[in-house]
Amino acid sequence: MEIHRGGAIAPFSTLPPLGVRGGKIAFLKSYISASSLFRFEVRCLNDKFTEIFAKAMLNEKYIRLANGVIEVLSVRARTVPSEVLVREAEKSVECRKFAILFKTPTVLRLKVEGENRASLLFPLPDPRLIFINLYIIWNRYMEPKIDEGYIAWLSKMGICPAGLKNVRTYRLFEYKEGGKRRFDIGFVGTVRLAFVDTFYEKSKALQTHTLLKFAEYSNIGKGRTAGLGVIKVLKPPQ
Structure with a gap:
C-alpha cells in the first residue's frame, strides 16, 4: 500500500513522541535517550491504512523510528467516527x-x-x-x-x-x-x-x-x- 507521496494528502498524522524530560511529561522534540520510555501516537484517517498499520504494530516487537530501533511494549487503539x-x-x-x-x-x-x-x-x-x-x-x-x-x-x-x-x-x-x-x-x-x-x-x-x-x-x-x-x-x- 502506498502511504504517502509527493503533494498527496497523507492518510495519517502523528504526535511527537511523548515522554519524561526534566521531571515533566512533554514532547521529545529533538532526541530520545536510549532505554527511555515514551508514547508514540498515530492518527489514521483511512480504513485500509488503519487495518494495515494496526496489524503491523500488533505483529512487530521492534520497529524502526528515524535512525533508531524501538521496542513496542504495548499497543492501544480506539476509533472516533x-x-x-x-x-x-x-x-x-x-x-x-x-x-x-x-x-x-x-x-x-x-x-x-x-x-x-x-x-x-x-x-x-x-x-x-x-x-x-x-x-x-x-x-x-x-x-x-x-x-x-x-x-x-x-x-x-x-x-x-x-x-x-x-x-x-x-x-x-x-x-x-x-x-x-x-x-x-x-x-x-x-x-x-x-x-x-x-x-x-x-x-x-x-x-x-x-x-x-x-x-x-x-x-x-x-x-x-x-x-x-x-x-x-x-x-x-x-
Missing part, C-alpha cells in the same frame, strides 16, 4: 469565539494563482488558510462532505482573528525542491478567532466547529506525518 465529531461540534455551535493553541510548529502555504502560479510560505495563523487546509483533508477522507460554499464564506472573512498570544516562528528543516535548497517556517502559540456577525451562518459555524474537532486528530498544514501542526482547541479563549 466522524458522526461523533459532528455531535460534539453541535454542542459548541453557539460559541462564536474560540482559540487554537498550536502546540508544534505549523506550516501554512498561500497559493498564488495566475500567470506566475506559486506556493508561498505564510508563517502566520490566517484563519482562511487554517480552515481551507482542514476542509481539504476532511473532504478527502471523511463524511459527510463539506460543500464549496464553505470556502466562499471563508473568503468573505466569515472568521477573523481576535488576538494572538505567545506566537513565535521557527525555521524548520531544509530540503531540496526543483534543484534548490528550501526550508519551511512554522509558528506556535495561541490565536483567538471569532465569527464575524455580518457573515454569521449557523450551518457554517457547525462546519467550522466540526473541523476544529477534526483538527485535534488530523493536525494542520504541512508535515502532519512528522508531528507538525498539532493543535488544541481552547474554550473559552485563554
Whole structure:
C-alpha cells in the first residue's frame, strides 16, 4: 500500500513522541535517550491504512523510528467516527469565539494563482488558510462532505482573528525542491478567532466547529506525518 507521496494528502498524522524530560511529561522534540520510555501516537484517517498499520504494530516487537530501533511494549487503539465529531461540534455551535493553541510548529502555504502560479510560505495563523487546509483533508477522507460554499464564506472573512498570544516562528528543516535548497517556517502559540456577525451562518459555524474537532486528530498544514501542526482547541479563549 502506498502511504504517502509527493503533494498527496497523507492518510495519517502523528504526535511527537511523548515522554519524561526534566521531571515533566512533554514532547521529545529533538532526541530520545536510549532505554527511555515514551508514547508514540498515530492518527489514521483511512480504513485500509488503519487495518494495515494496526496489524503491523500488533505483529512487530521492534520497529524502526528515524535512525533508531524501538521496542513496542504495548499497543492501544480506539476509533472516533466522524458522526461523533459532528455531535460534539453541535454542542459548541453557539460559541462564536474560540482559540487554537498550536502546540508544534505549523506550516501554512498561500497559493498564488495566475500567470506566475506559486506556493508561498505564510508563517502566520490566517484563519482562511487554517480552515481551507482542514476542509481539504476532511473532504478527502471523511463524511459527510463539506460543500464549496464553505470556502466562499471563508473568503468573505466569515472568521477573523481576535488576538494572538505567545506566537513565535521557527525555521524548520531544509530540503531540496526543483534543484534548490528550501526550508519551511512554522509558528506556535495561541490565536483567538471569532465569527464575524455580518457573515454569521449557523450551518457554517457547525462546519467550522466540526473541523476544529477534526483538527485535534488530523493536525494542520504541512508535515502532519512528522508531528507538525498539532493543535488544541481552547474554550473559552485563554
